[in-house]
Amino acid sequence: MRRWSNVSNAYKIPKVLPTTVVGSYPKFPEAKKALKLYEKGEISEEEFEQLIKEAIRKAVEDQIEAGIDIISDGEQRREDMEVYFAERLEGFVVGNNPEDWVRIFDNVHYRKPIVVGKIAWKGPMTLTDWKYATEFSQGRPVKAIITGPYTMADWAFDNYYGDKRELIIDLAKALQKELKILYEAGARFLQVDEPALSTHPYKDDIEIAKEALSIVFSGMEDAKKIVHICHGRVEKLFPDILDYPVDQFDLEFVNNNFKLLEAIKEYDYASSGKELGYGVIDIHSKKVETKDFIKNAIYRVLEIMPPEKVYVKPDCGLKILGDRDIAFKKMKVMVEATKEVRKELGYDES
Numbered sequence: 284m285r286r287w288s289n290v291s292n293a294y295k296i297p298k299v300l301p302t303t304v305v306g307s308y309p310k311f312p313e314a315k316k317a318l319k320l321y322e323k324g325e326i327s328e329e330e331f332e333q334l335i336k337e338a339i340r341k342a343v344e345d346q347i348e349a350g351i352d353i354i355s356d357g358e359q360r361r362e363d364m365e366v367y368f369a370e371r372l373e374g375f376v377v378g379n380n381p382e383d384w385v386r387i388f389d390n391v392h393y394r395k396p397i398v399v400g401k402i403a404w405k406g407p408m409t410l411t412d413w414k415y416a417t418e419f420s421q422g423r424p425v426k427a428i429i430t431g432p433y434t435m436a437d438w439a440f441d442n443y444y445g446d447k448r449e450l451i452i453d454l455a456k457a458l459q460k461e462l463k464i465l466y467e468a469g470a471r472f473l474q475v476d477e478p479a480l481s482t483h484p485y486k487d488d489i490e491i492a493k494e495a496l497s498i499v500f501s502g503m504e505d506a507k508k509i510v511h512i513c514h515g516r517v518e519k520l521f522p523d524i525l526d527y528p529v530d531q532f533d534l535e536f537v538n539n540n541f542k543l544l545e546a547i548k549e550y551d552y553a554s555s556g557k558e559l560g561y562g563v564i565d566i567h568s569k570k571v572e573t574k575d576f577i578k579n580a581i582y583r584v585l586e587i588m589p590p591e592k593v594y595v596k597p598d599c600g601l602k603i604l605g606d607r608d609i610a611f612k613k614m615k616v617m618v619e620a621t622k623e624v625r626k627e628l629g630y631d632e633s
Contacts, residue, residue, distance in 0.1 A: 365438045
């Protein structure tokens with residue numbers, strides 16, 4: 284068993300090519316057990332929290348042992364990125380009948396929420412788990428991660444608003460309250476996941492999402508503001524998204540065979556001043572990448588971007604792998620390859 288004791292000293296993030304994760308991690312048995320038994324009413328709230336906390340501890344310890352610089356809580360409590368928030372926001376209902384399940388891709392399904400009233404924030408949804416993760420982080424920063432307003436709206440049935448923009452803006456106002464409470468607790472890496480945006484790369488949608496992000500990140504100017512976009516035709520979002528009110532775009536590259544690098548180069552991404560979360564790990568394959576594969580991938584992006592603006596990470600959340608050992612091995616080789624590149628570039632790791 285991997286065990287670590289927390290230390291209070293702040294972790295020193297590398298000045299170039301820091302490593303991170305997108306968010307989710309394969310579910311640990313403790314989390315699966317907790318979610319199943321709690322739904323049936325067979326364990327108490329206290330027992331549930333203890334099991335979830337143990338799962339978060341293990342997710343954090345895996346990331347630390349792999350050498351990840353900026354970590355996450357592993358999203359062990361979340362059923363998925365849409366339903367989790369819909370069940371905790373005012374205005375949604377989520378069914379549990381067979382007809383409520385909708386296919387996303389492959390054999391991945393989710394319970395599609397329905398908007399039945401005005402969206403509103405009811406109280407903290409992710410704060411407890413972010414705090415749990417910081418208990419075991421050894422001073423490493425823990426990302427605060429939420430699903431974005433555009434994706435929340437796009438992945439739900441709207442039976443109330445009848446106006447896409449109005450729904451998205453109300454979601455943005457509610458989610459701003461969630462992100463703000465994380466910020467006030469000390470979170471300084473704030474990530475909003477917007478995978479649905481790349482499936483609607485149209486001017487109006489891009490502008491609505493921009494307006495929504497301005498609301499979500501308002502009042503948190505000194506935090507690192509990150510938006511994660513994956514799936515779909517991300518390249519079609521360029522160059523319009525380059526003026527988004529964020530510090531970093533977290534994007535996937537392996538899954539599109541690094542074709543997205545063409546857009547990064549064509550639209551002179553480096554001149555935008557934005558950082559780039561650069562995916563070098565394929566989360567759709569259980570084959571562990573070689574060190575050479577990752578190093579070559581990093582050197583490709585360094586032809587376009589300065590190393591101090593690049594964050595090395597998997598394409599997307601590691602949860603989809605469904606295998607802790609494979610996820611760990613992928614993270615570990617990613618870190619080892621990145622360290623070698625830093626050394627070869629002449630940056631001191633001490």
